[in-house]
Amino acid sequence: MSFFQDSPSSQAENAASRAENATSNVAEYSVSEISGALKRTVEDTFSHVRVRGEISGYRGPHSSGHAYFALKDERARLEAVIWRGSMSRLKFRPEEGMEVIATGKLTTYPGSSKYQIVIEQMEPAGAGALMALLEERKQRLAREGLFDTARKKPLPFMPRVIGVITSPTGAVIRDIIHRVTDRFPLHVLVWPVRVQGETTGEEVARAVQGFNSGYFGTVLPRPDVLIVARGGGSLEDLWGFNDESVVRAVAGSALPVISAVGHETDWTLIDLAADQRAPTPTGAAEIAVPVRSELQARLASHSARLGASMSRLLDRRREAYRSLQRALPSTDQLFALPRRRFDEASARLGRALITGTAQKRARFDGLHRHLSPRLLQQQIRERQIRLRQIGLSLPRALALMAHTSRNSLQQIAVRLNGELILRRCRQWALGLDHLQRRGDQAISHYLERYLRRNQQLKRLLDTLSYTSVLKRGFAIVINDQGQPVKAATALTEGEHLTLRFHDGDRAAIAGAKGNPPPVRPAAKPAAKEKKLKKAKQAEPDQGSLF
Incomplete structure (x- = not known):
C-alpha cells in the first residue's frame, strides 16, 4: 500500500495503456472481408425470396442484354437486376410503373455498398394489374385515332396472294392452309414469328412492316391481304399482341390486315387496330378467300340469266322492228x-327553154342598138370637156383652201x-x-384610326390572354x-408533368390520390389595398372595348 497519490499526468498514461490493451483483443477485418461476410450472410439468409413491388426506373435491356431497375412501394426502394438469360425467359415485357411479383435472391454489390435482388422469374401482380395496364394503353391509343373506323x-374480294404472320410449327398455319386450299387454292406466304414471349410484339411488328416494304412486289409477289394468327391462351400468353409497336405497325399498314388472335372470347389491341377481326384463324381464312365452287355456281347462274335476258331482249327488239316495218309506207307510196x-x-x-331564149334575144337586140x-x-x-373644166378650176380651189386654212391657224395661235x-x-x-393636301390629311386620319384600333385590340388581347x-x-x-x-381524373400516379408559371416552367410528378392539404385562410387585405379598392369603386364607369 502506497501512501502517495498518482499525479494527473500519470493517471492519463495509465488510462491510455488500459485502452490500448482493451482494443488489442478485438479482431481486425479488412473492407473486402467485411463486404464478403455481409454478402454471404445476405445470400444465405435470403437465397430465395418473392418480392412484390412497382417497377421504377426501367429503361429497357442494356446493350449487354441485362436489365437494371428498382422495385418500390410507398415506403422503401430495392435495386433489382435481371441477367440476360432470365430476361429472355420472361413471358411479358416489363414496363415502367407495372406492379410485379419478382422471384430471386438477395445479394450485395461490394463496389458501392448496396444490396439488390437478382430476379430469376417475374410475373405481373395478378390479372388485374395487366387489365389496368391494357385499359390505359387502349385509351391512349384510341385518343390518337388508331382504332377509328374511318x-x-x-x-x-379475290386476293391472289395472302401473307400469314404466325408460328411455322403450330397447328394454326396448317389450319389456314387447309382452309384456303379447300375454298380457293392460291399462293400463301408465311412470315415465321414467335407467338408467345417477350419478343413477340417486336417480331410481329417487323413482319407487318416487312410485308409492306418494297421487297415484295419485285423479288416476291406482293400480298393482297395479311393475316396475323395465333391460337387461344391466357392473358399473359397473348400479351405480346397488346404491344404498342404491333398496334402502330398494323394501323400504319398499307395492306389490309385480318386479326385472328385467340378464340372468340379472347381480344387484344391488335383486334381493334386491324381492318377486320376473325373469331379464329380458320375464320380468318374464310374471310380472306371466297369458295371457288360457290363462285362457279354463281357465275353459271349469272351466265344463264344473262343468256335468257339477251334472248328476251332480241325477241322484243325483233317484234318492235316488225311493228315499225308494218307501220312504214311502201316505196311506191313514198315516191x-x-x-x-x-x-x-x-x-x-321544153316550152320554158324556147320562151327564155326568145326573151334573151330581144333584150340583146335592144342593147345592141344603144351601143353604136x-x-x-x-x-x-x-x-x-368636163375634165378640162375641172383642171381650170383646180388652182383657184387650192388657193381658196390654203387661205381658209391660214386664217384658221392664225385664230388658233391667237387663242394659244x-x-x-x-x-x-x-x-x-x-x-x-x-x-x-387632301391626300395627306386622309392618310394621317387613316393611320390614326388604324393605331387606335390596334391599341384597342392589344388591350383586348392582354385582357383575354391566359398570361x-x-x-x-x-x-x-x-x-x-x-x-x-x-x-x-386524367392524371395517373407517377406521370411526369410540367407546371407553367408566368415566368417559366417547372417539372413535377403526379402523386397518389389522398386527402388534400389544409387550405390556408386568405390573408386580410392591407390598408393600402383597401384604399385602392375604394378608389376604384368611387371612379366613374369609363366604359369598355365592347
Whole structure:
C-alpha cells in the first residue's frame, strides 16, 4: 500500500495503456472481408425470396442484354437486376410503373455498398394489374385515332396472294392452309414469328412492316391481304399482341390486315387496330378467300340469266322492228308525189327553154342598138370637156383652201398665246396642291384610326390572354404529351408533368390520390389595398372595348 497519490499526468498514461490493451483483443477485418461476410450472410439468409413491388426506373435491356431497375412501394426502394438469360425467359415485357411479383435472391454489390435482388422469374401482380395496364394503353391509343373506323381499309374480294404472320410449327398455319386450299387454292406466304414471349410484339411488328416494304412486289409477289394468327391462351400468353409497336405497325399498314388472335372470347389491341377481326384463324381464312365452287355456281347462274335476258331482249327488239316495218309506207307510196312533180316539170321544160331564149334575144337586140360607135364617141367628147373644166378650176380651189386654212391657224395661235398657257398651268398647279393636301390629311386620319384600333385590340388581347391569369398566381398543368390537363381524373400516379408559371416552367410528378392539404385562410387585405379598392369603386364607369 502506497501512501502517495498518482499525479494527473500519470493517471492519463495509465488510462491510455488500459485502452490500448482493451482494443488489442478485438479482431481486425479488412473492407473486402467485411463486404464478403455481409454478402454471404445476405445470400444465405435470403437465397430465395418473392418480392412484390412497382417497377421504377426501367429503361429497357442494356446493350449487354441485362436489365437494371428498382422495385418500390410507398415506403422503401430495392435495386433489382435481371441477367440476360432470365430476361429472355420472361413471358411479358416489363414496363415502367407495372406492379410485379419478382422471384430471386438477395445479394450485395461490394463496389458501392448496396444490396439488390437478382430476379430469376417475374410475373405481373395478378390479372388485374395487366387489365389496368391494357385499359390505359387502349385509351391512349384510341385518343390518337388508331382504332377509328374511318381509317380501316376494305378487304379485297379475290386476293391472289395472302401473307400469314404466325408460328411455322403450330397447328394454326396448317389450319389456314387447309382452309384456303379447300375454298380457293392460291399462293400463301408465311412470315415465321414467335407467338408467345417477350419478343413477340417486336417480331410481329417487323413482319407487318416487312410485308409492306418494297421487297415484295419485285423479288416476291406482293400480298393482297395479311393475316396475323395465333391460337387461344391466357392473358399473359397473348400479351405480346397488346404491344404498342404491333398496334402502330398494323394501323400504319398499307395492306389490309385480318386479326385472328385467340378464340372468340379472347381480344387484344391488335383486334381493334386491324381492318377486320376473325373469331379464329380458320375464320380468318374464310374471310380472306371466297369458295371457288360457290363462285362457279354463281357465275353459271349469272351466265344463264344473262343468256335468257339477251334472248328476251332480241325477241322484243325483233317484234318492235316488225311493228315499225308494218307501220312504214311502201316505196311506191313514198315516191309517187315526187315522181309526179318530176314528170310535170319535164313536160314544161321544153316550152320554158324556147320562151327564155326568145326573151334573151330581144333584150340583146335592144342593147345592141344603144351601143353604136357614134354614140360612144359623143360620150367620150363630153367626158373630155368636163375634165378640162375641172383642171381650170383646180388652182383657184387650192388657193381658196390654203387661205381658209391660214386664217384658221392664225385664230388658233391667237387663242394659244403664252399668257393663256401660264394661266392654265397655275390653275392646274393650285388643283394639284389642293389634292395633295387632301391626300395627306386622309392618310394621317387613316393611320390614326388604324393605331387606335390596334391599341384597342392589344388591350383586348392582354385582357383575354391566359398570361394575365398566370401573373395572379395561377399555373397550367401540362402532361408529357404537351397537352393541358383539365381534370384530376386524367392524371395517373407517377406521370411526369410540367407546371407553367408566368415566368417559366417547372417539372413535377403526379402523386397518389389522398386527402388534400389544409387550405390556408386568405390573408386580410392591407390598408393600402383597401384604399385602392375604394378608389376604384368611387371612379366613374369609363366604359369598355365592347
